[in-house]
Amino acid sequence: MAHDKGRDRRPLSSAVAAVALAALLCGCAREQPAVLSSNPNVPPTNYKAEILDYLRVYLNDPTGVREAYIGEPELKSIPASIFSTEQMSPAHQRYMVCLRFNAKNSTGKYEGSRDRMVAFLAGRLDTLVLARKGQCDNANWQPFPELEKLRR
Template identity: 40%
Template sequence: MVLLPIALAGCLGNDESRPTSFVEDSNAASQRYPDNYRPELLAFMRTYLNNPVGVRNAEIAEPVQRTVGGRLRYVSCLRFYPRESDGAYREMRERAVMFVSGRLDRLVENASEVCAGAAYAPFPEMEKMQR
């Protein structure tokens, strides 16, 4: 019984050669703009962060179309300082969020290349997140 969750967790690894996608990928030449990217992103971040309360200096870049892995995607970039489990704040995190067909598809943790040149603006909604 204990082996089942471990076996399934291996399927969702962060291996760049086999990305995990949560929505149907039509691989269309043009993608639909993610109209609800802010609320969708906030809902995702509540589950992604160990402690969504107390995020500081959150910034977001509006989704822009970029070619990622040979495919056209809308990408929004985030920068923020999460509160660690001990209550302290450490290094800033930068994440890229990819959208397929207007829906959040995945979060890229190593986002420095994807987010190069992003125009950030304050994201106070993320700083106000609750559990």
């Protein structure tokens, strides 16, 4: 190995420095959690369009949705476990929309009509979850033909 003594090690050290710099920059590029500075209970004004945009991506097959119904936004007390933010306590209220539809699963078969709750934070869609028993019992259901006409 005597012939390696004079070998230039700069290419290796340059590569290590480049990787270290890239790792450092990636750490700085992470999104910091947003701090809510506005009223969390602003009524959603464009809730149907936001729900449609979300379901277009969320559903395995957004085409051919059947039996679609939607309720009006209502301010409801709900458990913190359905929110994406960590600073919630169980007593918080949010605008919620009840949603009912029958969509295709990943194998293309209809899964049956199910109720869902859509939570809004500061007037924007925050979370969609399956409704627990009784959460949508008093919803004022209206047909939601826009969901039945949804395309990819």
